[in-house]
Amino acid sequence: MPISQIAIGSPAEATRADALKAGLAEFISMLIFVFAGEGSGMAFNKLTDSGSTTPAGLVAAALAHAFALFVAVAVGANISGGHVNPAVTFGAFIGGNITFFRSIVYWIAQLLGSVVACLLLKFATGGLETSAFSLSSGVTVWNALVFEIVMTFGLVYTVYATAVDPKKGNIGILAPIAIGFIVGANILAGGAFDGASMNPAVSFGPAVVCWSWSGHWVYWLGPFIGSAIAALVYDVIFIGSNSHEQLPTTDY
Template identity: 60%
Template sequence: MAGIAIGRFDDSFSLGSIKAYLAEFISTLLFVFAGVGSAIAFNKVTSDAALDPSGLVAIAICHGFALFVAVAIGANISGGHVNPAVTFGLALGGQITLLTGVFYWVAQLLGSIVACYLLKFVTGGLAIPIHSLAAGVGAVEGVVMEIVITFALVYTVYATAADPKKGSLGTIAPIAIGFIVGANILAAGPFSGGSMNPARSFGPAVASGDFSGNWIYWVGPLVGGGLAGIIYPIVFMQRDHVPLSGDF
């Protein structure tokens, strides 16, 4: 398992790194624009998407498809994180330096904010929906739900994209990541909102000016992503030692 690396400023400001930040900004912008836009669109054509089963399915599918594309278009440039929790989990597993990870966060958050303001403009000022807990779901339950589903997401990222043993499985990483996000939204959407992504929740909060409960969508995803970033490398990415004489 690779150790956590702080990183150096010259590496974090190299041309390749700057291209990676731009790729994260664009990928996150496109993902959030489509994801939040799907919720706005469904709210416009129905009375309440949050309480409509077909709305849940439509929004889950849209997020899954959008993330599949966002990861795919960024994979060869930045790794296609599109999510501060993914970046955090990969940093804890030694896949990216902490310093570069901070700049990834900045790019992802800016991409989400710009996407939400663009949506506000192109929809004529329609309300930007924020993530929030359903009635009867407490903060602790919401955090635990976000921990579990974000663990599943980052674990999938490791298994299909970050593990050097992935082989040809890496070619389906974007679709696997999109599928787990869509599935998790179907499972958690009616309870915690199914964020898994601090940037996805932060942009709408900024654009709407409503930060109530936003901390849940930082604590839960970062803990879940961090756990996956620690557990997967330790358990599944250890290098096999060279057999000593007498080993059988």
């Protein structure tokens, strides 16, 4: 069972050179992802007078996030594993593929990367703010919670199938593409309802910059629950204790 594989690690691990390099890689990847993803929404609003809420705006957001995440995962894969998402890191932890203290390094780096990206966007656009994630009219926090759980389940399940599974073989080469595609598809499915975060760091950066926290807990609880379920399902059913192996630090 994955619970027996969970490793806490040592506090000293957070100061090791390889952990710090991995944290820096996560910071840079998150900055790239959020700057491109959030920036595309700001650009669409500027060009179409708040047109990001239109069908065309939703498609543009899905494409921008899919392309940006593909790049962000790919450039970080050889250093940190290319998590680019605290929920993905949590799923890797639940499956015994990363220690708790190394996860903390990743989480801090991911959150900082998102905040810095949003601050850079605000400066570069002359004071425009990235909008915090919010629920659409008629959507309750419980509706949004289900959306975030299901969408993040799909994301982390894809991560496990293409990047974590020891039997992945050549399909591992396609992992960044598959991960980007599932995020883009989920934005098309849930973007009109709750913004389709699937990533606590992506929600955290805009919330800090514009200081708006309404319903923010949904964008943490939902992704973490969905991530844990995906990790447990894939690890228990498809990897199993007999084939499980601790991945090197350059992977998940």
